Amino acid sequence: MxxxxxxxxxxxxxxxxxxxxxxxxxxxxxxxxxxxxxxxxxxxxxxxxxxxxxxxxxxxxxxxxxxxxxxxxxxxxxxxxxxxxxxxxxxxxxxxxxxxxxxxxxxxxxxxxxxxxxxxxxxxxxxxxxxxxxxxxxxxxxxxxxxxxxxxxxxxxxxxxxxxxxxxxxxxxxxxxxxxxxxxxxxxxxxxxxxxxxxxxxxxxxxxxxxxxxxxxxxxxxxxxxxxxxxxxxxxxxxxxINQAIEETNDSEYQSFGETLEQKREEIRLNLPPVPEGISKNGNGKAVITHCALMNDDHELLEFVEPGTWVNVVSRIEFHEHTARPLYGFTLFDRLGNVVVSLNSETIDVQLPPQDGQVEYTFRFRMPDLNHGEYTMSVAVANGFQTDHVQLCWLDDVLTFRVMQREYDLPGFLYLDHGEVSITTLKS
CATH class of the missing domain: 3.40.50.300 (P-loop containing nucleotide triphosphate hydrolases)
Known part of the structure; x- marks a missing residue:
């Protein structure tokens, strides 16, 4: 007791x-x-x-x-x-x-x-x-x-x-x-x-x-x-x-500045799975992520990820209103909910063009040398700047994947299997 x-x-x-x-x-x-x-x-x-x-x-x-x-x-x-x-x-x-x-x-x-x-x-x-x-x-x-x-x-x-x-x-x-x-x-x-x-x-x-x-x-x-x-x-x-920040911010004030990423005009529709039922959604609802997947460069869905390889976080998004300055990104968590890494379009110096209607965003990055275990990714789209934005749609833990155990089982976020060791003999 x-x-x-x-x-x-x-x-x-x-x-x-x-x-x-x-x-x-x-x-x-x-x-x-x-x-x-x-x-x-x-x-x-x-x-x-x-x-x-x-x-x-x-x-x-x-x-x-x-x-x-x-x-x-x-x-x-x-x-x-x-x-x-x-x-x-x-x-x-x-x-x-x-x-x-x-x-x-x-x-x-x-x-x-x-x-x-x-x-x-x-x-x-x-x-x-x-x-x-x-x-x-x-x-x-x-x-x-x-x-x-x-x-x-x-x-x-x-x-x-x-x-x-x-x-x-x-x-x-x-x-x-x-x-x-x-x-x-x-x-x-x-x-x-x-x-x-x-x-x-x-x-x-x-x-x-x-x-x-x-x-x-x-x-x-x-x-x-x-x-x-x-x-x-x-x-x-x-x-x-997030909801508190939405109430305090008027996202219509955001304007588009500087050079933006050129948007592909050809129609490419990937076979993306819809967002699973029960996934927690936050944001003001002016955009909705309807489909989301973690894929390799051949557009195959990934359940297991090899650290160090290039992967793609792909999302189909419906913008219900004109969005002057979209931000698209994700946060990677370990199984205990610790943040491993966060990335978005602005932090890698990419400015997305003003958007309305339906679009697919693909965020390609090299997976860090993660240790073995289970991981989740929350994916989000916002309007504004990294330091001042309003959340349009945030999906908690919408993507999951695993990293297989390597030769040694060591604690930590990252797994390093390379380096050099040298010895210097000192005179007594």
Whole structure:
């Protein structure tokens, strides 16, 4: 039976918003208790449970309520309504600076944190050495924290929290600070040190959620929209972001600039399979991808792909309205939903001509040296520019293929079977 270590029960957080400090005072001293404020609900009845050992990602746009719920979980804020029941010790990495005295040195803050967590002197001697080695900030460990860079600060903060041996670790975007080596070091540490512990990870990085979490919770404007399996949750979240961008963008404003690719006029109709039923479609519907296939240069459908060979992503598209500046491309995913590579017409310096009616686009590229396994491709057509466009039609995982295992079974996205090794004998 799963052991529940975190039970969030109908949490509501309400703030009073005033137009000015004068109205705040008028409300405080009004003889008839007249209200001069507007209620703002940062959280609207949030409930969920987390079992021991679960790794849960919490996602959502800015203002969704992610940081508010985490501050309530850690006792930094009190809820307006509801309650939180926890089992075990919680360590939190919420905001840079939270819980640290800026005038203390790194070592003094380590000891202060250990005291607050209830660690004995003997425990702190061992933990301090591990924290100093992990943070790897050199002599700055003996300097006041207020002299640290943001990268040094998060190194020390993360090391202090993870080596405090918490039962529940809460991380709120902190790992986005620091260089790539330290970020990887943090994830490895969570894999190793938090194997049987509970972790809540708040991040905008969906790849981090895919890589680390077994469950995702999506908040939007203070409400719980989704709680469940990672792949489905991220698909719904991506669909929401696409639709949100469509509402905020007027694609009729896009105009065609510069040289465009010459469009073939002869009628060539390939034997393309229709898009399978059940494929998730996103976009504003002003264009629809009706047929799609992964083919070789002989126009044969590909189920297995040999890395390094040329392949074609072919789509038949119906433009329902005139599109001034089409973009056509795809995103390649591994079986866990990690993005392997993304390409579109603009990123390879190809400008497609203005389009309406029916057309077939063929994107030819050399398949990377992928490792063995199963892969999917999402295909899309948009209007605009790489940095500013509106999605017309996006098909999630519409194409699938496999790469067969080669001589050796090594981890990673790519498979390399060539290179050189040399030896230089050094004089003693």
């Amino acid at each position: 799963n052991e529940c270590v975190l039970d969030v029960r109908n949490i509501v957080k309400k703030y009073k918003l005033y137009n000015s400090e004068k109205e705040r005072l008028k409300e405080a001293f009004h003889p008839f208790h007249k209200s001069f404020h507007k209620d703002f609900y940062a959280l609207k009845g949030i409930s969920f449970k987390v079992n021991k050992g679960e790794k849960v990602g919490i996602i959502g746009s800015n203002g969704a309520g992610k940081s508010t719920i985490l501050k309530i979980l850690t006792g930094v804020l009190n809820p307006t309504e509801g309650e939180v029941v926890t089992e075990g010790r919680i360590a939190a990495l919420l905001e840079l600076g939270a819980g640290f005295n800026m005038d203390y040195t790194g070592l003094e803050n380590i000891r202060l944190n250990g005291t607050l967590m209830g660690c004995s002197e003997e425990e702190m001697e061992i933990k301090t050495q591990k924290i100093v080695e992990f943070a790897d900030i050199g002599d700055f460990i003996s300097q006041p924290v207020k002299t640290y860079s943001s990268g040094m600060f998060v190194r020390l903060a993360f090391a202090t929290q993870i080596f405090s041996d918490p039962d529940i670790l809460i991380v709120d975007e902190a790992l986005s600070v620091g260089d790539i080596r330290f970020q990887q070091k943090c994830y490895r540490a969570m894999d190793e040190l938090m194997e049987n512990k509970t972790v809540l990870l708040v991040t905008h990085d969906t790849a981090a959620v895919t890589r680390f979490c077994q469950r995702v919770i999506w908040l939007n404007h203070g409400e719980l929209v989704y709680d469940g399996e990672v792949t489905e949750g991220l698909r719904r979240y991506k669909e929401f972001l």
